[in-house]
Amino acid sequence: MSDLVLFGQQAKAASQKLALLDTTHKNQLLEKMADAIEKNSQLILNANAKDLAKAKENGITDALLDRLRLTKERVIEMAEGMRQVATLPDPIGEVEKMWKNADGLMIGQQRVPLGVIGIIYESRPNVTTDAASLCFKTGNAVILRGGKEAIHSNQQLVKILQETLEANHFDSFAIQLIADPSYEVANEFMRLNDYLDVLIPRGGAGLIRRVKESATVPVIETGTGNNHIYIDEDIDLQMALDITFNAKVQRPSVCNAVETILVHEAVAPVFLSELEKLLVPEGVQLFADKQAKAYLKSAELATELDWETEYLDLMLAIKVVHSLDEAMEHIRHYGTKHSEAIVTNNYFATQRFLNEVDAAAVYVNASTRFTDGFMFGFGAEIGISTQKLHARGPMGLNELTSTKYIVYGNGQVRK
Amino acid sequence: MSDLVLFGQQAKAASQKLALLDTTHKNQLLEKMADAIEKNSQLILNANAKDLAKAKENGITDALLDRLRLTKERVIEMAEGMRQVATLPDPIGEVEKMWKNADGLMIGQQRVPLGVIGIIYESRPNVTTDAASLCFKTGNAVILRGGKEAIHSNQQLVKILQETLEANHFDSFAIQLIADPSYEVANEFMRLNDYLDVLIPRGGAGLIRRVKESATVPVIETGTGNNHIYIDEDIDLQMALDITFNAKVQRPSVCNAVETILVHEAVAPVFLSELEKLLVPEGVQLFADKQAKAYLKSAELATELDWETEYLDLMLAIKVVHSLDEAMEHIRHYGTKHSEAIVTNNYFATQRFLNEVDAAAVYVNASTRFTDGFMFGFGAEIGISTQKLHARGPMGLNELTSTKYIVYGNGQVRK
Structure with missing residues (x-):
């Protein structure tokens, strides 16, 4: 029997107990786990220091290093996050x-747990306590498989969670971590159909694609957002x-940031020249089609690749369109069905856009950055699904x- | 470009038009398709005759031959089924x-179509018009892949549906049929992620398993039902x-029929001897554990295989248990999470059974045969999901x- 089958059996057994645990007990255990994380923050920071040292040795980028790094404050935030989950209504x-x-x-029709959830994620250790x-x-029950860069941090975190469950007489296999970093184990994990009810990958496009290709367990695809804002003629x-600036600049590295602006030719000259004044001081690079480029001093000519790319960075593609239809056609062709927005004063344009654009979230006169469980008022978020099955x-x-x-x-019987 | 990619592209384009079609037009087209099926029943019967002749040549079983066979009445029923769908509320x-x-x-949160649905099914041609x-x-939009035994019938049916759509100026690629019977094409179909939003297999356990193993497209698993009825001590x-008889005998070949009876030792002698009197005249073979066998004249001794088997036939496994807990443990071990029932007068037993048994449908004092979209009042049924994601x-x-x-x-922006 492989280790993963053992993990699966343990998780399944724990899930049966968890399914029957009442809300009060679940919340108490969550609060105790949060307290333990906070109390043992030094242990967590020590483990994290090992991960950081190893990462530096391996010449990891500063951006990745920052995602990996824990501080006293970040550990307290993780504990606060767990306490916050305890306060949410139990579905x-x-x-x-x-x-x-x-x-x-x-x-x-009654809501019940899924059973055993697998989470595959990358370097950020806060996903461990979140998930x-x-x-x-x-x-x-959850089986976590974090990135190998964060392995010491994740092991320490899960150890604290498991010890807390055990000290409170609950099955510690409710939360497990796969420590083996090998591809073989990851592949076996993705095909653990007898034990996993669902697999949720959280991370970059490469990870998501790999999981989608290899998994036989049902997957909830989270995702890439090649998002657009269409600036209509009457605005x-x-x-x-404001909306464009916010959607691009406020946090460019996340999946709900905007990547392409489609602007109606009627407003393109004034809108684009004003937009450039706002974006260039923020360091945003512009990639524009020929017509848009005429109104922009700093833009480079966009190529096909720009329409396709989720920059996740201070870069923005810009295209002039001649109608709402042309804008929607562009979105249909290049969009990843994540978040799409229209800015307009025209009622009929809003209704067509809401009806005809196929995406997880379609906005009228608001920033795409709102596609987020917290912003929507759910009080939590495990990810943003870009698939159509189960959750979107x-x-x-x-x-x-x-x-x-x-x-x-x-006593009913069927006739 | 393979044929399937072309099918996919055509389906995707049609799905965009279908998503915007209003209810009245959808219903009118459904009624016109139903009329066309009825009007062309002779063409359908001729095509079906070819399938039947071929099937006989190949020495197909009588049961399969019956599933394949269309009659004038069955064709009218298919048309009626389509008209019935037209009368249902549009979600x-x-x-x-x-x-x-x-x-x-x-x-x-607005309900929208999934997009393009793939259906893989076996010999019954009525699935074609149903789906x-x-x-x-x-x-x-739908891409159908029926069994090769029914290929002439299915081609004729889809031809009529497509011609009706075309005659009414609607995109006939909304409904397509894959005629190529090869495994290679089936495998490519299961991996057509760029075009298919979901794949629904309808058929026996072998088909479901093959699809689950091979598909990269999200699958809704429909299913096998190794269902139990627990007869409690106070009944x-x-x-x-009545409930046991109905669940076993009324239609033994379907997935919501009962396959194992778990009976409390306190009522086993009287319940089992009465049950045998009812079942034996119906030709039901009994497979019982040692203790149950003592109360049954005709039963053979059950083996491990009997607890595991979905007979789909006039066979029933019977086991004496000593408590509700033992019954639920047996169900947890052998059940396929389809339909499970308890018969009891005891309130607390009903609440424990409803809470603790994990299945798509859990019954108190009713036949498992009610797990059915029509019986539940949905007015339609595309299958019974035994997975936990999306639909159950x-x-x-x-x-x-x-x-x-x-x-x-x-004008909201994120702070």
């Missing part, structure tokens, strides 16, 4: 509606500038659940 | 709730007998949809 057990069928059966607490709150100029858009606690039908009868 | 466009977030954004009409009603004897239990029109967030702003 498990909820029956949204019940009805009586033609035979008099009372049928209700563990969201899965725990929803009654799911409030300041609003259009920001995933909160509800998206970590399944359902079952409960049926109350009085 | 597309529905926004179950909208809320205002902390920034004043109005956020709604086509359910996908059409929900605004999804209404007649009700327990009977799938009606809602389960053929996805969602998108529509967001109305007034």
Whole structure:
């Protein structure tokens, strides 16, 4: 029996206990785990120091180093995040509606845990406590497989969580970490159908693609956002500038940032020259089609690659379009169905855009940066799904659940 | 470019038109397709005759021959089924709730089509019109891949549907059939991720397993039902007998029939001897554990295989248990999480069973045969999902949809 099968068996057994744990107990355990993380912050920082030293040896980039680095403050934030999850409403057990069928059966659809959730992620150690607490709150056992760069940090974190569960007489296999960094183990993990109910990859496009290609376990694809804002011909100029600036500059490295602006030719001259004044001081590089380039001093000519690229950086592609239809056609062709926005004063344009654009979130007169579980009011986020099955858009606690039908009868048989 | 990529491109283009088609037009087209099926029944029967002749040549079993065979009445039933789908409420466009977030954004979750649905199925030609009409009603393009035994029937059916769409100026690629029976094409179909949003296999356990193993497209697993009824110690004897009889005998070949009875030792002698009197005249073979066998004249001794098998036939496994816990442990071990039932007068036993048994449908005092989209009141059924992601239990029109967030702003940007 491989180690992973053992992990799977342990997780499955723990998930059966977790599914029956009431909300009060789950919240108490979450708070105790948060306290333990905070109390043992020095141990966590020591482990993290090992990861950082190794990473520097391997010549990792500064950006990655920053994602990997924990500080006292970041550890406290992780604990606070777990406490926050404890305060959220528990979706498990909820029956949204019940009805009586033609035979008099009372049928209700009840929220239940998924069972065992696998999470594959990259260097940020805070995903460890995030994912563990969201899965725990929803009654799911979790098997974590973090990046090898963060292995010491992750092992220390999970050790603290498991010891806390054990000290409180709960099955510590509810939260497990795969320490083996090999590809073979990752591949076996993605095909652990007998034990995993779902696999959620969190990380860059390469990781997501690898999981999608190799997994036989059902996957929730999280994702890439090659997002657009269409600036229509009839706009409030300041609003259009504010929204574009926010969607590009406020946090360019995340999947809900904007990557391409499509601007109607009628407003292109004034909008683009004003936009350039705002973006260039922020260090944003512009890549424009021929027509847009005429209104921009600093832009380079865009190539096909620019329309396709999720920059995740201070870069922006810009294209002049001649109609709403042309804008929507561009989005249909190049978009990744994550977040798409229109800025317009025209009612009919908003309705067409909302109806016809196919994406997880479609915005009228707002920044794409709102595609986020916290911003949507879910109080948590395990990722943003860009697939159409099970969950689409920001995933909160509800998206970590399944359902079952409960049926109350009085002896009914089928005719 | 392979044929399947062309199919995919055509389906994707059609799905974009279908997503915007209003309910009235969808219903009119469904009715016209139904009329055309009925009007051309002789063409369909001729095509079916070819399939039947070929099947006989190949020495197919009588049961399979019956599933393949169309009659005038069956063709009329297929048309009626399509008309019935036209009368169902259209889920597309529905926004179950909208809320205002902390920034004043109005956020709604709207039902939208999945896009392009692939269906892989076996010999019954009625799945062709069933699946086509359910996908059409929900605004999804469909690519069908039926069994090779039914190829002439399926081609004739789809030809009629496509000609009707074309005659009514709608994109006939909304409904397509893959005629190539080869395994290579099936395998390519299961990996057509750029074009297929979901793949639904409908058929026996072998087909489901093959699809699950090979597909990279998200799959909705439909399924096998190794279902149990637990007869508790405190029962209404007649009700327990009626429910057991119905769940086994009314239609033994389907996935919601019962396969194993777990009976509490306190009622085993009387319940089993009465049950045998009812089942034996119906030709049901009994496979019992040692203790149950003592109360049954005709039973053979059950082996491990009996607990594991979905008979789909007039066979029943029977085991005496000493407690509700033992019954639930058996179900946890051998069940396929489809449909599970308890018969009891004891309130606390019902609550434990409903809470602790993990299955798509859990019944109190009713036959497992009710796990069915029509019986649940959905007015339709595309299959019964035994997975936990996206849909679980009977799938009606809602389960053929996805969602998108529509967001109305007034210039909001993220702080």
